[in-house]
Amino acid sequence: MQAYVDFVLELDRLKAVTRKVKPVGIDRYENSAEHSWQIALLAASLAHLADTPVDVNRVVLMLLVHDIGEIDTGDTIVFEEHGWEERKAAELAAVSRIFGALPDGRGEHFLALWREFETGETAEARFANAVDRAMPALLNLANEGQSWRENGIAHQRVVDRIGPPIAAGCPALWAYMAPQLEAAQAKGWFGA
Template identity: 40%
Template sequence: MTDRNILAYARLAEQIVALKLLPRVGWLQRGIANAESVAEHSFGLAALALIFTAADDSVDRERVLAMALVHDIAEALIGDLPFSARRLIGEAVKRDAERRALVELCTPIPGGDHLIRLWEEYAAGATREARLVKALDRVETLVQALAYERAGNRLLDEFWIDATAGLEEFPVLMAFVDRLAAQRNG
């Protein structure tokens, strides 16, 4: 291990730690004062990935967990782009910016190309594992929305519109989201 490698690890670690301080902008736009950070969201996603894959041998758990952890690292450079911004700049522009940020962040470290490939697999939804992480990303947002609503926050109805759309590949997630919606309305 060279001094250069150690320096590259240190720089990436600093960027990852900064995600703990980066609030998710979509929540701020909806008036949530103490919005979760990108790192808190990523932890929630990884925890859900661990839980929902514990008894599922049809997916590679290690890849699912790795994708869950890498999926938002690029936000350390580009920030958290809420849906309102993504709608205006387009998915292709967002994806290209995220890829360039991830390349900048991960190329200097040994094995960084592996992290970039995991993110590319996730971004493309190229495998069942990638589609599961994308689905869980959405589910985690709904779990958080329910928690915010229980704490008295409003203006979150839009998150629940078509909440199970795109989850057909994962019936257990559809049932889980249905249960969340029932708790919300009950």
């Protein structure tokens, strides 16, 4: 039992990983644990709108493990343009360490879900990636572009980075978001 307790207490460290976007109506930045919880519920809510039918339990588990590597690496804003290969290698080392702490190979299932999310080849992974890309943008839309303005992120950079994965995994979500992003641009909610 101690190994499981140690594992879940290690996961508690995800609460200390600060992201670049603020929760709605709160003057602090969200943490990665909050992000994972929120997108898991968003995915459960939108699963019926996935591009192809998905196993929602698999999607939710994938979303709960996808950022665990940030315990060791910290968060990187999705709009970062360089260093992704090194970052993903560091995250793989982190999740291998963390999931490897579970006894009797029980962490292999979590590691497989993490890898599936990263490769984005299954319907579940495409849908999970869509939801993961959408949530920070939805928060920015609710916060008048807070993170985009603070980090100098231009409208086209947002559309180019999040549009394809959202459209691939949940076309209805992208159909909703695209005009919202256009309206935000007209309001000046993006950086230069």
